[in-house]
Amino acid sequence: MYHIKADKRAQRSASLIKQGLYQCLKKKEFTNITIADILKESTVGRATFYRLFDSASDVLQYACDLMFTPINDKTNGHFTPKEAMLLDIKTFMSHDLLLETLINSQKINIIYDAQYQQIERNTFFKSSQNLSAEQQDFYFSTLTYLLVSTLSTWIKHDKKETAAELFTALQLSVNMLGQTIGK
Structure with a gap:
């Protein structure tokens, strides 16, 4: 800490x-x-x-927590989900050395914690869904892990995709999950 x-x-x-x-x-x-x-x-x-x-791991946590400070200072968390996810993807991509280090050193929990807090700050995620606190926690956790997994795959693909392509891949995955699980 x-x-x-x-x-x-x-x-x-x-x-x-x-x-x-x-x-x-x-x-x-x-x-x-x-x-x-x-x-x-x-x-x-x-x-x-x-x-x-x-x-030294605490320094990584500190750096990851600081990533979103400029966004939060300017916007106060008022985004649509698409804008929020695209901005989060771009933020992580602009800190690719940190992201790659966290993934390669098995410290994904640090990315998860920072991203979960970021989703929690976004007023749209809280207000747009009529969810209980428990359901909201599952929703935020799922969104967070989807983004972390997408970013991990981006690292595995040698960082070739753009933020828009990652967002599209994320959307496709969510749609496919819905279709697969919903059957």
Whole structure:
């Protein structure tokens, strides 16, 4: 878990650590990166690192959580489902190094958590369906896993598809699922 206070110094140090991790990821696999490697690249001290993060995985979680901040600051979660999913796909695609690292290091739960929170923030997903809290949780979980699976497949396909193509693949999968399960 990360513990980053709202003060500018802590924010700056966390940003340096995140950038340091990204520099390390350009050189080697996440599983081979040590805290010392991150510290060397980030120019932040060990005490500062451990004041903000418990592990290198926490830096990945922090980076993933930050991905959606610009979107949420500008839009306040008011999108149609199509707009929201396309924007989320584009956001993940623009952070492909992070996405690929999370998938390859078996940390899909971090992507899931960030995406689930993003869907929860979108007012359309909450208000457009007349669902109980339990049904809404299943709905959000299903949407989240569909997107995470689609992005994982995109990585497996060497990132060839566009955001629109991924959205179309996602729609097709949902339609086929509905037809298959509905029989």
